[in-house]
Amino acid sequence: MSRDAAPILEVTALVKRFGGFRALDGVSLSLHPGEVLGLVGPNGSGKTTCINVISGLYRPDGGSIHFAGHDIGGLASHALARLGINRTFQSPHCFLSLTVAENVAVAAAYGNGGEAADSDRVLAELDLARLADRPAGELNSAEQKRLDLARALATGPKLLLVDELAAGLNPTELGAMAERLRALAAGGMALLVVEHLMGFIDKVTDRVIVMNAGREIFEGRLAEATRDPTVVQVFLGRRHGG
Amino acid sequence: MPDRAEPPRAGIASSPMRARGWRDLAFAGAPLVVLAAIAPALYGNQLLLFNFVTFLALAQGLNVIYGFTGYLPFGYVGFFGAGAYGFAITVMDFHLGPGAGMAVAAAASVVLGMILSPLLRLSGAYFAIASLAAAQALYDIVSNPALDDVTKGPYGVSLSSVFAPDLSYNVAVGIFAFATLLVIWLRNARFGLALRAMRDDPVSAAMAGFPIVRGRTIAWLLSALIAGLAGGAYAWHISVFYPETAFDISFSIFAVVFTLFGGAATLLGPVCGVVLLYGLYNAIGITVPQYFQLIYGLLIMALVLFLPDGLASLLTRRGIRVP
Ligand SMILES: Nc1ncnc2c1ncn2[C@@H]1O[C@H](COP(=O)(O)OP(=O)(O)OP(=O)(O)O)[C@@H](O)[C@H]1O
Ligand SMILES: [Mg+2]
Numbered sequence: 001m002s003r004d005a006a007p008i009l010e011v012t013a014l015v016k017r018f019g020g021f022r023a024l025d026g027v028s029l030s031l032h033p034g035e036v037l038g039l040v041g042p043n044g045s046g047k048t049t050c051i052n053v054i055s056g057l058y059r060p061d062g063g064s065i066h067f068a069g070h071d072i073g074g075l076a077s078h079a080l081a082r083l084g085i086n087r088t089f090q091s092p093h094c095f096l097s098l099t100v101a102e103n104v105a106v107a108a109a110y111g112n113g114g115e116a117a118d119s120d121r122v123l124a125e126l127d128l129a130r131l132a133d134r135p136a137g138e139l140n141s142a143e144q145k146r147l148d149l150a151r152a153l154a155t156g157p158k159l160l161l162v163d164e165l166a167a168g169l170n171p172t173e174l175g176a177m178a179e180r181l182r183a184l185a186a187g188g189m190a191l192l193v194v195e196h197l198m199g200f201i202d203k204v205t206d207r208v209i210v211m212n213a214g215r216e217i218f219e220g221r222l223a224e225a226t227r228d229p230t231v232v233q234v235f236l237g238r239r240h241g242g
Numbered sequence: 243m244p245d246r247a248e249p250p251r252a253g254i255a256s257s258p259m260r261a262r263g264w265r266d267l268a269f270a271g272a273p274l275v276v277l278a279a280i281a282p283a284l285y286g287n288q289l290l291l292f293n294f295v296t297f298l299a300l301a302q303g304l305n306v307i308y309g310f311t312g313y314l315p316f317g318y319v320g321f322f323g324a325g326a327y328g329f330a331i332t333v334m335d336f337h338l339g340p341g342a343g344m345a346v347a348a349a350a351s352v353v354l355g356m357i358l359s360p361l362l363r364l365s366g367a368y369f370a371i372a373s374l375a376a377a378q379a380l381y382d383i384v385s386n387p388a389l390d391d392v393t394k395g396p397y398g399v400s401l402s403s404v405f406a407p408d409l410s411y412n413v414a415v416g417i418f419a420f421a422t423l424l425v426i427w428l429r430n431a432r433f434g435l436a437l438r439a440m441r442d443d444p445v446s447a448a449m450a451g452f453p454i455v456r457g458r459t460i461a462w463l464l465s466a467l468i469a470g471l472a473g474g475a476y477a478w479h480i481s482v483f484y485p486e487t488a489f490d491i492s493f494s495i496f497a498v499v500f501t502l503f504g505g506a507a508t509l510l511g512p513v514c515g516v517v518l519l520y521g522l523y524n525a526i527g528i529t530v531p532q533y534f535q536l537i538y539g540l541l542i543m544a545l546v547l548f549l550p551d552g553l554a555s556l557l558t559r560r561g562i563r564v565p
Contacts, residue, residue, distance in 0.1 A: 055449065057445065076448065076453070077445070077448035078448045078451050078453045079453075081450065081451040082451050087449060089445075089446070093443045093446035093449075094442075094443070094446070095438070095439040095442040095443055095446065097438065097441075098438060098442065102435055103439070105432075105435065106432070106435055106439045106447065106450045106452065107450035107451060109432045109435075109436070109451075110432070110451035110452045111449075111450050111451025112451065148446075151446065151449075152449070155450065155451055
């Protein structure tokens with residue numbers, strides 16, 4: 001893949017504080033169209049917070065976020081959705097009293113910056129078509145995760161932030177999900193994938209960033225990360241410490 | 243890709259939704275409004291009919307904010323009172339006609355809605371209580387003897403110069419028609435769908451591209467407008483009233499109970515609530531109020547326990563769509 005093109009997402013020295021605690025302490029990353037970047041790290045290292053800030057749920061307290069050339073730090077989520085940024089949630093956020101089709105219809109109507117979104121195709125691709133008329137509240141958790149992704153995709157994003165989409169899926173579903181994400185990237189979408197399952201990260205990502213305590217401690221290929229002493233220390237620290 | 247020729251922005255539900263909206267209008271909304279308009283020819287007690295129409299409008303107005311966004315304003319009567327006094331002050335102090343009075347009633351409620359819109363940042367019980375406090379504060383201002391020159395303070399107003407019971411009745415029916423149209427539109431358009439999505443999950447609705455602050459503010463102001471208009475028509479129709487009449491908390495409680503009883507977020511639910519419960523109130527509530535309060539109390543308890551989504555849910559649960 002050509003790396004000459006400008007990155008679609010450029011995050012520089014991002015800081016997010018909760019009270020005195022720095023959940024993000026100067027994170028930088030960049031992402032090109034068609035690229036899948038993995039974001040891994042122990043619990044509480046700031047992965048979800050990073051997605052929350054990029055997707056407009058929280059305002060950054062420092063640093064900058066550029067998307068397709070615009071400075072987007074602090075913009076509201078709905079504006080970011082219309083610019084082409086979308087996300088899934090670590091625990092799915094579906095509209096529980098709406099039907100599956102309506103969940104997707106809202107995003108297609110409001111999040112797509114005026115372009116036609118083919119909701120039926122999104123539903124079919126995520127294997128939700130047969131559930132279209134069921135209330136989202138009746139879906140099981142794997143189905144809700146797919147619906148959360150369908151809602152995001154219906155906005156036609158150029159950048160997709162995925163937070164632990166694989167957790168709780170069975171091996172068949174995992175394989176299908178990995179292929180789906182690769183297909184999205186092949187279509188030119190940029191993806192930031194947060195995940196604890198290393199097998200999934202290995203299958204899906206081109207490159208990973210390892211975070212610890214709000215900071216980036218490694219960037220490169222997953223195979224190299226597993227040989228990096230700092231990374232090993234962070235993930236296995238307790239065992240090494242005896 | 244050019245091989246698919248699809249109309250732009252034709253979301254999956256858009257044309258079926260539009261057809262459904264027209265059906266709801268033709269078979270539910272329009273007949274109800276026509277019935278309300280001809281009722282005085284069928285039944286002699288115009289004041290009673292006027293009260294029914296007022297509660298129909300208020301219940302649908304509350305439905306707009308509660309049914310579609312989940313915000314439950316116990317102080318809803320504040321908008322009604324603002325409309326009533328907006329009308330009264332225009333007629334009494336500025337010696338203008340009832341048309342101007344209605345315009346001021348509408349403006350007063352919308353301005354009050356804007357002033358109170360920061361309350362939408364609160365949720366659940368906090369919002370309900372804060373809106374109640376705001377209505378109480380407005381009542382305290384209006385009824386303050388120091389404002390005697392403007393509002394006639396606690397001594398009440400008399401608007402006999404513009405008294406026109408038939409015309410004001412028809413204006414109330416018009417307000418009910420407006421509220422009915424609004425609910426039909428919300429139930430069948432993208433905006434109402436997005437509001438219901440926001441009610442379920444505001445974070446995710448924002449991520450779907452819906453501007454949630456603007457969306458909920460619009461719903462809030464529309465709901466306020468209906469109550470303000472209803473208050474203006476009320477002032478016009480009954481002509482003589484006191485602050486404690488126009489700001490009577492019963493307006494809020496009745497509107498809430500009627501809406502919840504019938505089923506919020508539907509068109510027919512609040513109408514059924516008003517017809518059944520306000521009908522019951524008039525049948526026994528006035529002659530034997532103690533029985534009425536007992537029955538009312540039991541009904542509300544049964545409702546909360548067994549039918550939290552109202553009468554309409556008896557059908558929707560079975561997959562039958564209620565307009
Ligand atoms: N809204 C918040 N208020 C206060 N602290 C927060 C908030 N959100 C996150 N934090 C804290 O920030 C730190 C990073 O949390 P975050 O959810 O980003 O971690 P994570 O890497 O996604 O972890 P996990 O793998 O468990 O999902 C944690 O210590 C968390 O407690
Ligand atoms: Mg997380």
